[in-house]
Amino acid sequence: MSFREIRGHEHLYRQFAQAAQSGRLGHAYLFVGPEGVGKHTFARALAKTLLCENRQANVFDACGACSACRWFEAQTHPDFHAVALPPEKHEFPIELIHEVIRLLGVKAARGQYRVVLLDDADTLNEESANAFLKTLEEPPPYSVLILLGTSPDYQLPTIRSRCQVVHFRPLPDDVVADWLRQQGLVKSQAEALRIATLAQGSLTRAQLLAQPEVWNARQKLHAMLGAGRTETVELAQTLWSFVEAAGSNTAAQRQRARLAVEFLMEPLRGALARRLGLSDPAETLAHALPKSAALAERMSVPQLLRALDRCLLADFQIDRRLQLPVILEALADSLTLL
Ligand SMILES: [Zn+2]
Incomplete structure (x- = not known):
């Protein structure tokens, strides 16, 4: 993967290219x-x-052909390390942070730079964040740390103020639609566009929505909300079996839980818009939601x-990694009692 293959973030690319050209690249990014x-x-x-060792003078991109580029693609480059939250943990273990600090401090094996990518930065706790402070204040030369998270609000001010914060916006619908087709996840352009309009600029969401099973769950949840006679137990079971079908991986389960909450919110938002005399946002999509009229x-x-407030609370609780069955049951309970 190189910059010339990335679509949808051209403005960010230009910022980095300009910073590199004028020698202003940072040591720590969020x-x-x-x-x-x-x-x-x-x-x-x-x-x-x-890390590329054969970069053209006026193009800020990897050449894709030198040894460094080949090692990078084979995930064997000695000056690049990627760390993420271990699957069974809820917070970043301090030992892993110490390892990141050590990796940033050692001399580069090849060229100049050492790059460490730290995924799931939302889960850094106070102890881990504090361990980073000295490294962020006095970064070793030619070290670059990239923290990946969903919002700067999840970081302590001490981290936020020492990193350059880079905001990524949702991808445009046409980029998502093209990607769905390239990946062979859809049969037609019409299907690609229909999914792209619902994916909120996220490829992860688009990939999920392209699965027939996920699409069917969406239809079922809409029907249950629209019918108005749904039992709490039935709604809770439908939500949980959809989430459970992701397998035992908790991140995948959380992803599905967020999506299920979003499915519930679609007709609620549509109904609210109708009640307020606005046009149903779903009608601007390729497929109207008949259930919002019933609601x-x-x-x-x-x-x-x-109801929308309860959905947003559930979404927040999913992000905070509370127990999914408990969140979904409470949500089903409050939605069916309204
Ligand atoms: Zn190269």
Whole structure:
């Protein structure tokens, strides 16, 4: 992967290219933005470019052919390290932070730079963040640390103020649609566009939505909300079986849980818009949501606002890594009692 293959973040690329040209590249970056918009890919392209040993003078991109580029692609470059939250942990272990600090401090094996990419930076706790402070204040020369998270709000001010914060925006719909086709995940351009409009600029979301099973779950949840006679237990079971089908990986389960909450919010938002005399946002999509009309008939504006509020709370709880069955059951409970 190199910068010339990345679409949708051209303005960020130009910022980095200009910074590199004028010798103003930073030592520590905090990449933030929604999941699935390409922060990781961009960070890797940046690392590969810095480590490339045959870079053209006026092009800020990796050549893709030198030994350094080949090692990078084979994940064997000695001056690049990527660390992430271990699957069974909820917070970044301090031992891993000490390892990152050590890696940034050792002399580069090849060229000049040493690059460390730290994923899941949302889960840095106070102890880990404090361990970083000295390294961020007096960074070893030619070391670059890239933290990847979803929002600067999850970082302590001490980290935020010592990093250059780079905001990644959702990808444009046409970029998502093209990607779905390139990956062979959809059968037609119409299907690609339909999924892209719902994916909120996230490839991760688009990939999930392209699975027939996920699409069916969406339809089922809409029908349950629209029917208005759904039992708490039935809704909770539908939500949980959708989440559980992701397998035992908790990150994949959380991803599905977030998506399920989003599915519930779609007709609620549509109904609220109808109640307020605005156009249903879903009608601007390729497929209108008939269920929002039924919901608008049945629920008042305060009820709809409460329901949306409950969905947002569930979303927040999913992010904070509370127990998923508990979150979903409580959500089902409050939505069916409205
Ligand atoms: Zn190269």
